[in-house]
Amino acid sequence: MLTPIVIDGLSDAALLFLVAVGLTMVFGVLRVVNIAHGSFFALGAYAAITLGLWAGALGLSQALSYGALVLSALLVAALFGPLTERLCLRATYGRGEIAQMLVTFGIFLILDDVQKLVFGVQERQNDAPLSLLGVCNLGGIVYPVYQIALVGLAVVVAFSLRWFLRGTRAGKLVLSVVHDAEMARFSGIDTAKVSVAAFTFGVFLAALGGSLASPITGAAPGMSAEATILAFAVAAIGGLGRVEGAGLAALIVGLGRAFAVYYAPAFDRATPYLVMFAVLLFRPQGLLGVVETRRL
Amino acid sequence: MQHYSRKTASLAGVLFGLVFGLLPQAAWGAGERPAQLKVGVFTFVSGPAASYGMPAKNAADLMFESLNAGGGLAGVRLEPVFVDEAQGTDAVVSEFRRLVTSRHVPVMIAALSSANCLALAPVAEQLKTPMIAWNCDTHHLFLKKKYRYVFRANTSTVPEFVAYAAYLLQKKADVSRVGIIDPDYAFGHDAAVIFSETLRRFRPDSKLVVELYPRLGSPSYSTEISRLLAAHPAVIFTNFWGADLENFVRQALPRKLFSQSLAVIALGTTVFEEFGQRFPQGAVVGVLGDGWYHSPAVRANPQAQRFIKNYQERFHQVPVFPAFKMANAVLVVEAAYRRALRENKGQWPDSERLARALEGLRVKTLTGPLTLRADHDGLTDQIVGVSRNVAGSPYPVMADMVRYPGELVTPPVDADPIQWIKTLPADYLERLPKPGSYGP
Numbered sequence: 001m002l003t004p005i006v007i008d009g010l011s012d013a014a015l016l017f018l019v020a021v022g023l024t025m026v027f028g029v030l031r032v033v034n035i036a037h038g039s040f041f042a043l044g045a046y047a048a049i050t051l052g053l054w055a056g057a058l059g060l061s062q063a064l065s066y067g068a069l070v071l072s073a074l075l076v077a078a079l080f081g082p083l084t085e086r087l088c089l090r091a092t093y094g095r096g097e098i099a100q101m102l103v104t105f106g107i108f109l110i111l112d113d114v115q116k117l118v119f120g121v122q123e124r125q126n127d128a129p130l131s132l133l134g135v136c137n138l139g140g141i142v143y144p145v146y147q148i149a150l151v152g153l154a155v156v157v158a159f160s161l162r163w164f165l166r167g168t169r170a171g172k173l174v175l176s177v178v179h180d181a182e183m184a185r186f187s188g189i190d191t192a193k194v195s196v197a198a199f200t201f202g203v204f205l206a207a208l209g210g211s212l213a214s215p216i217t218g219a220a221p222g223m224s225a226e227a228t229i230l231a232f233a234v235a236a237i238g239g240l241g242r243v244e245g246a247g248l249a250a251l252i253v254g255l256g257r258a259f260a261v262y263y264a265p266a267f268d269r270a271t272p273y274l275v276m277f278a279v280l281l282f283r284p285q286g287l288l289g290v291v292e293t294r295r296l
Numbered sequence: 297m298q299h300y301s302r303k304t305a306s307l308a309g310v311l312f313g314l315v316f317g318l319l320p321q322a323a324w325g326a327g328e329r330p331a332q333l334k335v336g337v338f339t340f341v342s343g344p345a346a347s348y349g350m351p352a353k354n355a356a357d358l359m360f361e362s363l364n365a366g367g368g369l370a371g372v373r374l375e376p377v378f379v380d381e382a383q384g385t386d387a388v389v390s391e392f393r394r395l396v397t398s399r400h401v402p403v404m405i406a407a408l409s410s411a412n413c414l415a416l417a418p419v420a421e422q423l424k425t426p427m428i429a430w431n432c433d434t435h436h437l438f439l440k441k442k443y444r445y446v447f448r449a450n451t452s453t454v455p456e457f458v459a460y461a462a463y464l465l466q467k468k469a470d471v472s473r474v475g476i477i478d479p480d481y482a483f484g485h486d487a488a489v490i491f492s493e494t495l496r497r498f499r500p501d502s503k504l505v506v507e508l509y510p511r512l513g514s515p516s517y518s519t520e521i522s523r524l525l526a527a528h529p530a531v532i533f534t535n536f537w538g539a540d541l542e543n544f545v546r547q548a549l550p551r552k553l554f555s556q557s558l559a560v561i562a563l564g565t566t567v568f569e570e571f572g573q574r575f576p577q578g579a580v581v582g583v584l585g586d587g588w589y590h591s592p593a594v595r596a597n598p599q600a601q602r603f604i605k606n607y608q609e610r611f612h613q614v615p616v617f618p619a620f621k622m623a624n625a626v627l628v629v630e631a632a633y634r635r636a637l638r639e640n641k642g643q644w645p646d647s648e649r650l651a652r653a654l655e656g657l658r659v660k661t662l663t664g665p666l667t668l669r670a671d672h673d674g675l676t677d678q679i680v681g682v683s684r685n686v687a688g689s690p691y692p693v694m695a696d697m698v699r700y701p702g703e704l705v706t707p708p709v710d711a712d713p714i715q716w717i718k719t720l721p722a723d724y725l726e727r728l729p730k731p732g733s734y735g736p
Binding site: 001004007008009011012015116121122123125127130131134135140141142143144147213216217218220221222223226257258261262265266268269 | 350480515
């Protein structure tokens with residue numbers, strides 16, 4: 001029984017990580033509590049499904065639906081990232097978290113209605129990426145290969161992000177802005193450009209999470225709110241702004257949920273919040289979060 | 297400036313409350329024929345439940361149009377006022393109140409969700425507004441409760457899920473190991489108890505090996521599907537519906553869940569068109585009543601045939617059973633008004649007379665006979681069958697059908713349903729019609 005629990009836990013963790021990583025990165029870089037994060041996740045899902053179905057309707061190869069998953073995330077990021085940062089978020093910098101939360105909540109509400117307007121109120125789905133890869137048998141249980149591949153993909157995203165932030169010049173510029181925006185500005189770094197690029201990248205990660213999850217979950221009204229809540233829970237457990245923390249938190253919650261479904265199904269829904277409660281009780285900054293001194 | 301004492305202000309408040317509290321009854325209580333009859337119609341038109349609720353909205357549109365084309369009700373045009381149940385129970389209750397008090401809607405077809413029906417019933421009583429439940433099927437609605445203004449135009453969870461268990465038992469399916477995956481609210485939990493108790497009544501060795509209740513609207517059932525696969529049940533029962541059902545079947549199909557176990561997909565017919573011939577073959581399916589568009593009763597009913605034709609032409613879909621439930625509820629409203637007009641010598645009925653006309657009403661619906669019992673619950677037959685692909689049809693049909701007469705699968709008025717199941721006579725299954733006995 002342990003093998004399927006671990007596999008199910010890992011695959012759930014992969015989805016949770018993809019939901020949360022964009023949120024935690026945007027907070028880490030911009031110190032923005034982005035309530036609209038789930039909206040970008042949902043837009044990524046809708047865009048991937050729409051593009052995949054178009055490709056299918058045009059008689060193009062179904063393998064193109066994998067390209068559609070990434071392309072849709074890029075499109076959502078290019079369209080909404082700079083626009084949101086320049087028009088809405090920039091005015092809130094330095095005005096406290098309340099202003100940011102109100103603005104991003106407003107964006108969340110607007111985008112929720114935009115989704116209904118553009119994509120309708122019915123559930124949408126395109127499972128071509130799921131069915132194309134077929135199934136495999138692990139521990140006597142049949143799994144879609146796509147679901148297993150998603151675990152690998154989440155690991156790739158985690159390490160790529162770490163490499164980008166720590167190993168590239170662009171990443172180091174971002175980290176210098178995170179560490180001390182004022183000092184970075186004095187050192188000649190265009191912090192405004194870094195902010196828009198970092199936010200757009202955060203939107204890309206959110207949309208990528210939605211698009212990669214869409215072959216399994218489909219897309220329906222209401223998914224934005226669910227993604228936002230789960231992303232906050234995972235990010236808070238790991239420590240807001242800590243990418244590795246989001247990975248660790250996703251792993252704990254994913255495995256916890258799998259154990260709950262097998263041994264105590266009644267606790268399945270409560271697992272992320274029970275874990276959050278237990279962690280924040282002893283480490284209010286999250287598992288890998290650091291206590292920051294406030295500058296006056 | 298004149299100052300009012302607290303006492304005067306309180307008196308004014310009470311008077312205000314009295315005047316506005318009585319206004320809705322006064323608005324249609326005088327027996328005058330209104331210029332139009334507004335009918336509140338509650339269903340899900342957005343969110344994951346819309347895939348189930350929209351067919352009902354479409355059916356309501358067609359039925360009201362058809363009634364109006366035939367001259368309305370004694371010359372009075374009908375106007376549906378739709379309320380989206382996706383806004384949550386609190387908002388739905390507020391909408392009900394607003395429709396009665398501000399828009400003077402005298403009769404409601406409400407609701408799809410059982411939670412909403414349970415919340416709306418006391419409000420309907422308080423506002424003295426007849427409410428016809430059209431889809432919600434929780435048996436708790438009328439259990440140990442007496443309502444004056446609340447009626448149900450369909451059946452409860454008890455006959456619906458006794459029927460599925462009886463079908464399996466009559467077919468002598470292996471029910472030794474049963475797995476259940478239902479939505480985590482009254483509909484799911486009630487169905488699980490009714491289904492498993494019925495199996496146990498006739499097969500005491502039947503064992504529940506896994507019982508899962510994911511929350512309504514879960515986007516992924518991956519872990520639950522693994523759990524079901526790992527438990528190796530002989531039968532898997534689910535009463536998921538709407539987007540939940542679509543997601544579950546879509547995610548379980550490639551994982552061979554339906555090849556490993558015999559599936560009872562209670563609301564499976566609602567997604568036949570969605571999945572086409574990919575829908576699991578041989579799964580036990582039904583319509584929670586008698587609303588199967590291809591049943592002999594429907595095929596023999598010219599009004600039902602017109603409805604199906606108009607529905608397909610307008611919406612390019614087959615009307616699934618929620619559409620029939622809504623259409624039948626509109627017919628109940630029509631029949632109640634016609635009866636009330638007849639019994640009041642053509643005087644337009646107030647809410648009291650309308651409620652009286654609904655008592656014991658018998659209606660020939662699009663899908664078969666419907667009786668409103670003494671407890672106001674509906675009594676209809678139950679159709680169950682198995683999914684089967686046939687040549688020339690892009691999606692499965694129901695084969696090996698049986699039509700259980702409502703009175704044989706429904707507990708008597710005031711009976712405790714679980715006790716009734718536990719004391720069903722030993723020859724009960726032999727007294728029921730056999731699978732395959734209904735249909736071509």
